[in-house]
Amino acid sequence: VDSSTVRFDVPSTDPSTQPFWDAAAQGRLLISVCHDCHHRFFYPRPFCPTCWSESVGWLQASGRAQLYTWSVVYINDLPPFRSRVPYVAAIAELEEGPRMETNIVDCEFDGLYVGMALEVQFRAESGVPSIPVFRPAA
Amino acid sequence: VTRKDRAVAIVGAALSDCGRVDDKTEYELHFQGVSRALADAGLSKGDVDCFMSCGTGTLPPVDVVEYLGLRPRWFDSTMVGGSSWEVLVEHAVAAIQSGFVDVAVLSYASTTRADLKRRLRSANLGFSPRGPAQFDAPWGLTLIAKYAMVARRHMHEYGTTIEQLAEIAVSTRRNAALNPDAYYREPITIDDVLSAPMMADPFTKLHCCIRSDGGGAVVLTAADRARDGARTPVWILGTGEASSHVTMSEWGDFTESPCARSGRDAFGRAGVSPRDIDVCELYDSFTSTVLLTIEGLGFAAKGEGGPFVEGGTLQIGGALPTNTDGGGLSACHPGMRGMFLLVEATRQLRAECGARQVPGARLACVNGTGGWFSSASTTILGVD
Numbered sequence: 001v002d003s004s005t006v007r008f009d010v011p012s013t014d015p016s017t018q019p020f021w022d023a024a025a026q027g028r029l030l031i032s033v034c035h036d037c038h039h040r041f042f043y044p045r046p047f048c049p050t051c052w053s054e055s056v057g058w059l060q061a062s063g064r065a066q067l068y069t070w071s072v073v074y075i076n077d078l079p080p081f082r083s084r085v086p087y088v089a090a091i092a093e094l095e096e097g098p099r100m101e102t103n104i105v106d107c108e109f110d111g112l113y114v115g116m117a118l119e120v121q122f123r124a125e126s127g128v129p130s131i132p133v134f135r136p137a138a
Numbered sequence: 139v140t141r142k143d144r145a146v147a148i149v150g151a152a153l154s155d156c157g158r159v160d161d162k163t164e165y166e167l168h169f170q171g172v173s174r175a176l177a178d179a180g181l182s183k184g185d186v187d188c189f190m191s192c193g194t195g196t197l198p199p200v201d202v203v204e205y206l207g208l209r210p211r212w213f214d215s216t217m218v219g220g221s222s223w224e225v226l227v228e229h230a231v232a233a234i235q236s237g238f239v240d241v242a243v244l245s246y247a248s249t250t251r252a253d254l255k256r257r258l259r260s261a262n263l264g265f266s267p268r269g270p271a272q273f274d275a276p277w278g279l280t281l282i283a284k285y286a287m288v289a290r291r292h293m294h295e296y297g298t299t300i301e302q303l304a305e306i307a308v309s310t311r312r313n314a315a316l317n318p319d320a321y322y323r324e325p326i327t328i329d330d331v332l333s334a335p336m337m338a339d340p341f342t343k344l345h346c347c348i349r350s351d352g353g354g355a356v357v358l359t360a361a362d363r364a365r366d367g368a369r370t371p372v373w374i375l376g377t378g379e380a381s382s383h384v385t386m387s388e389w390g391d392f393t394e395s396p397c398a399r400s401g402r403d404a405f406g407r408a409g410v411s412p413r414d415i416d417v418c419e420l421y422d423s424f425t426s427t428v429l430l431t432i433e434g435l436g437f438a439a440k441g442e443g444g445p446f447v448e449g450g451t452l453q454i455g456g457a458l459p460t461n462t463d464g465g466g467l468s469a470c471h472p473g474m475r476g477m478f479l480l481v482e483a484t485r486q487l488r489a490e491c492g493a494r495q496v497p498g499a500r501l502a503c504v505n506g507t508g509g510w511f512s513s514a515s516t517t518i519l520g521v522d
Binding site: 006008009010011012013014017042043068069070071072073074075076077078081084087089090091098099100101102103109114129131133 | 260261262264266267268269270271272273274275276277278279280282283284286287288290291294335336337338339340341385386387388392
């Protein structure tokens with residue numbers, strides 16, 4: 001397959017997740033919260049994955065997180081990642097509890113450690129949704 | 139040993155051409171595997187009333203059923219990654235024990251290596267970024283990176299070293315050296331593993347499974363027919379299956395494989411424990427896969443897998459001979475290795491393995507891991 005014209009990093013948003021992506025475009029990170037059992041979760045669903053209540057809403061996260069684990073990716077032949085290598089693939093644990101897949105940017109690879117304090121920023125590019133990524137906290 | 143009439147055994151097992159297969163399609167490999175496995179069992183095409191396969195075609199397993207000219211009255215194509223074959227064993231056992239069918243064939247084939255060479259596919263997998271995957275696609279967590287993250291978290295929590303993980307690759311290569319059909323047979327050292335090209339840190343190329351072509355099939359039937367078969371029946375003593383996650387942020391503990399649950403079921407149903415096992419075939423997509431599987435199944439306590447594998451534990455002749463054919467790390471890995479685990483375990487229990495035979499092997503533990511610890515399935519096999 002000729003994948004040179006496709007890119008594999010663009011999320012297909014849907015009505016149930018659009019508020020998340022709209023907020024990201026404004027530099028805000030949203031997670032979901034259940035009004036019945038108070039569970040906080042990510043990724044968003046229009047119901048609580050713990051108690052199945054449909055009374056759920058959005059909560060703006062602080063953007064502060066800790067590094068749960070990571071890997072520096074040297075090989076990825078899919079666009080646009082093949083022009084981004086090496087990059088840091090990571091799991092961030094938000095201060096509010098839920099975890100997110102992410103990238104760590106503006107960092108020294110050798111300086112990363114589990115538990116490192118992180119803060120959110122947004123990767124903006126015209127024509128595609130704004131993507132939350134993290135950098136070492138100031 | 140007396141067994142109930144509907145106890146189920148593997149009565150035939152075979153591989154298709156494996157390694158570098160440039161002159162055959164995936165479908166031809168299915169025909170090779172299935173016809174060889176039936177011949178091994180002393181059964182024929184007309185005996186097959188249940189067929190299970192996934193990974194090939196548009197409406198699996200109908201494409202392969204059509205190609206082979208079969209007419210099964212029960213089929214299944216449960217697709218949960220490389221553990222699918224162990225899951226399908228559990229489903230086939232249920233189909234046979236219920237009395238719906240008598241002879242089940244499970245088949246796998248893939249020409250991943252040849253397809254890559256012909257540029258029919260990309261090296262990295264691209265998935266549709268819809269639904270939950272919209273919260274995975276943007277960040278490029280490659281398959282290797284997902285397993286490398288597991289290694290890193292285990293190293294952080296338990297002090298496991300990269301050298302201990304490398305030892306798994308070294309031991310597996312030693313086993314491969316005894317298998318004339320293994321893809322790579324030259325011995326390697328821990329230093330070789332550490333100094334190989336970096337893929338997704340801390341994993342170099344030698345922490346990762348190889349890419350080959352290949353396939354295989356197994357034939358299952360109930361005790362009444364199994365006893366009259368051409369080969370020693372390899373009894374399916376216990377099975378289990380468990381799922382965990384597809385989206386990595388949903389995985390609660392990156393050091394725990396779902397095999398902790400599938401293994402508990404399989405050992406419990408078999409009425410045996412890890413210390414009874416003579417030989418293991420454990421999906422080794424990456425060195426971290428083996429580490430978490432050894433702990434999840436209870437061969438080592440949680441967090442102690444690193445020290446456990448030191449000193450050649452997993453080699454033939456070691457305390458827990460594992461991946462005796464050389465595994466996915468050295469012998470054969472077309473993409474969903476679970477089938478090869480079943481074929482090798484069957485051959486070990488039938489004492490057909492020549493230089494790589496584990497002497498006196500009577501009880502085997504097989505564990506498939508699918509996706510990125512997304513699913514696991516455990517099969518306990520034994521001979522009378």
